[in-house]
Amino acid sequence: MSQSPxxxxxxxxxxLLAFTAQAADKGRPPxxxxxxAGWGQPYGDLAQDYTETTLGxxxxxxxELGFRWRYHFSHTFSLSPAFxxxxxxxxxxxxxxxxxxxxxxxxxxxTLELMxxxxxxxxxxxxxxxxxxxxxxxxVVGYNKNLSEPFDAxxxxxxxxxxxxxxxxxxxxxxxxxxxxxxxxxxxQTGVEQEYNWDNFSVRAAWIIPFTDGPGK
Numbered sequence: 651m652s653q654s655p656x657x658x659x660x661x662x663x664x665x666l667l668a669f670t671a672q673a674a675d676k677g678r679p680p681x682x683x684x685x686x687a688g689w690g691q692p693y694g695d696l697a698q699d700y701t702e703t704t705l706g707x708x709x710x711x712x713x714e715l716g717f718r719w720r721y722h723f724s725h726t727f728s729l730s731p732a733f734x735x736x737x738x739x740x741x742x743x744x745x746x747x748x749x750x751x752x753x754x755x756x757x758x759x760x761t762l763e764l765m766x767x768x769x770x771x772x773x774x775x776x777x778x779x780x781x782x783x784x785x786x787x788x789x790v791v792g793y794n795k796n797l798s799e800p801f802d803a804x805x806x807x808x809x810x811x812x813x814x815x816x817x818x819x820x821x822x823x824x825x826x827x828x829x830x831x832x833x834x835x836x837x838x839q840t841g842v843e844q845e846y847n848w849d850n851f852s853v854r855a856a857w858i859i860p861f862t863d864g865p866g867k
Contacts, residue, residue: 689713690711696755696850704838704840713736716732729762735759748797758789759809763782763813776817777816778824780814780824820860833845
């Protein structure tokens with residue numbers, strides 16, 4: 651995929667951060683810092699069998715870790731730049747010529763999320779919906795399909811996600827579906843650029859770090 655859309659996405663993130671830093675709505679809740687952890691299930695080519703398919707990676711469910719800073723426009727709307735790391739469980743096998751080998755896949759995600767929180771801000775339990783987009787950096791470390799050559803390759807692409815969940819005081823529980831689709835020739839030597847599907851579903855728990863001014867009630 652061309653690097654231009656990725657650069658545009660990064661410029662948009664920088665401009666939005668600059669804008670929010672200048673905002674001065676005294677009625678808004680204070681900003682929040684969150685740490686997040688979750689579990690992710692791969693779909694598409696990520697979950698397809700490595701040895702029996704042309705583009706499959708053979709990975710399985712893995713760990714997700716993240717961090718975000720959230721700026722509130724009001725008690726309902728907020729915007730947050732975030733960073734997440736999705737590390738899938740490796741495919742492992744044995745070959746008579748090279749012995750044991752593995753295929754590992756991971757994804758770094760730099761995103762901007764718009765969140766809409768329902769209910770009275772004084773309530774402990776509040777449902778929410780959120781939508782995000784940004785730069786996904788997808789990395790594979792392993793062997794080509796013919797097991798003749800090891801490689802370590804990364805591809806940058808635009809990715810998007812929808813998230814729904816509930817806020818419970820200083821904690822958030824949510825479910826997320828991420829669209830992660832791109833084209834590249836770097837992973838498997840098929841002679842042409844291939845389209846890959848790295849979509850995934852994940853569940854996530856987040857902790858709002860309680861600073862002295864509270865979590866933004």
